[in-house]
Amino acid sequence: MRFGVVTFPGSCDDADARLACSLVGDVVQLWHADRDLKGVDAVVIPGGFSYGDHLRVGAIARFAPVMMEIDTYARVGGPVLGICNGFQVLCEAGLLPGALLPNASLRFAMRQTAVQVQTTDCAWTRGCDMGEVLSIPAKHFAGRYYASQPVLDEMEERGQVALRYVADPVPNGSLDGIAGVCNAFGNVLGLMPHPEHAVDDLCGGADGLRLFRSATMVPSL
Amino acid sequence: MGDPVRARVLIRPKAGILDPQGQTVERALPALGFAGVSNVHVGRLVELDVEDPSLLPAMCEALLANPLIEDYEIVE
Numbered sequence: 001m002r003f004g005v006v007t008f009p010g011s012c013d014d015a016d017a018r019l020a021c022s023l024v025g026d027v028v029q030l031w032h033a034d035r036d037l038k039g040v041d042a043v044v045i046p047g048g049f050s051y052g053d054h055l056r057v058g059a060i061a062r063f064a065p066v067m068m069e070i071d072t073y074a075r076v077g078g079p080v081l082g083i084c085n086g087f088q089v090l091c092e093a094g095l096l097p098g099a100l101l102p103n104a105s106l107r108f109a110m111r112q113t114a115v116q117v118q119t120t121d122c123a124w125t126r127g128c129d130m131g132e133v134l135s136i137p138a139k140h141f142a143g144r145y146y147a148s149q150p151v152l153d154e155m156e157e158r159g160q161v162a163l164r165y166v167a168d169p170v171p172n173g174s175l176d177g178i179a180g181v182c183n184a185f186g187n188v189l190g191l192m193p194h195p196e197h198a199v200d201d202l203c204g205g206a207d208g209l210r211l212f213r214s215a216t217m218v219p220s221l
Numbered sequence: 222m223g224d225p226v227r228a229r230v231l232i233r234p235k236a237g238i239l240d241p242q243g244q245t246v247e248r249a250l251p252a253l254g255f256a257g258v259s260n261v262h263v264g265r266l267v268e269l270d271v272e273d274p275s276l277l278p279a280m281c282e283a284l285l286a287n288p289l290i291e292d293y294e295i296v297e
Contacts, residue, residue: 056287063284092287099290106241146238146290173239 001025001216004040006070006086008032008061013047013083013196020196024213032064042079042123042215043070045086047140047194057100057142058088067093079123079215080188084140087180087190096181096190097155098147103140104173110139112204113193114166115179119159122182124189127214133166134207136193138179143172143192145181152176158184163191225270228277229296232286233264264291 003021007014007029014029021027021044028038032050037043051060061067067089074080074095082090090096103109114135117128128134147155152175155161163180170177172192180191195208234240242263250258267285271277277295286293 055284059284059287099287101238101290102241104239104241106245144239148289173241 001042002040003027003042003044003212003215004030004037005044005046006030006032006066007046008048008050008064010050010052011046011048011085013085013194016194016199017044017046017083017196020199020208020212023199023209024216030066032061032066034066035069037066037069037073042081043073044196045070045080045082045089046196047084047086050085050089053085053142056092058085058090058092061085061089062093071095074183074188077185077187081124081211081215082188082190083194083196084138084143084192087192088142090188090190095188096183097151097160098145098181100142100192101144101146102142103144103171108139108141109143109171111137111171113138113171113179115163115191115193116166118161118164119182119186121159122162122186122189122214123219124182124211124214125162126219127217128210132210134163134195134198134210135205136195136198136208137204138171138193140172140192143174145172145174145178145192147175155181160184162189163193223272225272226274226297228269228271228274230267230269230277230281230285231264231294231296232267232281232291233262233294235290235292238290 162182198208243261247261281293
């Protein structure tokens with residue numbers, strides 16, 4: 001199992017994402033200007049501030065050459081995980097529904113969050129238990145998930161709300177406490193908390209590894 | 222293509238979506254003694270010289286605005 005972790009100008013969590021992947025498989029770095037995915041079995045778009053967050057978070061990264069490849073890869077069922085800024089990029093690219101707005105508090109939110117698994121019918125949560133609560137740190141300014149009510153209803157119906165904050169109030173004002181969203185086929189997941197920062201008990205917990213390990217598992221029929 | 226035309230694109234949060242920036246400004250004004258201000262919204266302005274203004278709506282849809290969360294208004 002070989003993961004590819006994208007590095008955009010301004011990515012800053014790519015090193016931790018590569019470390020997390022290396023604990024469950026092999027990993028290669030994908031550069032923003034790459035025009036092929038080097039034959040990887042799964043792609044991780046890490047957190048950070050791609051292209052300086054200019055215009056809107058994730059808006060410019062969407063047009064990077066590597067994103068054209070990831071778009072095709074995701075649309076044929078390739079597993080893609082977007083963390084924080086990666087989640088924002090996937091929404092801007094139209095690979096996930098909705099958008100991420102500045103936190104309702106207008107403050108940078110940095111804390112350990114508890115998120116509950118809402119579906120295991122997803123490449124990145126299939127190794128989790130339904131309803132399981134994962135302890136994962138979050139750190140973001142624009143993490144307020146928004147989608148219109150008809151889209152939210154459709155997502156609920158299809159089981160696309162993958163992760164929900166347990167805490168009340170939620171750290172960023174996300175609609176319905178949404179922390180993570182998957183696409184209709186379950187191969188693309190985006191989430192605001194950082195599973196790549198929770199991969200070792202020495203550093204506060206390893207719950208984040210559950211997501212990376214899920215991608216290495218064969219789906220059960 | 223003719224000479225470039227100066228265009229402005231006004232981008233604002235869609236009605237009904239929580240706008241904490243607008244709320245913050247609205248709360249700050251009375252604190253400075255400016256009474257009678259309501260419905261404050263904060264958006265952004267993009268100014269550009271464009272040879273073919275008919276492309277502006279497509280530019281807005283593709284990049285300048287995110288139509289899921291923002292409305293745009295083109296002022297030539």
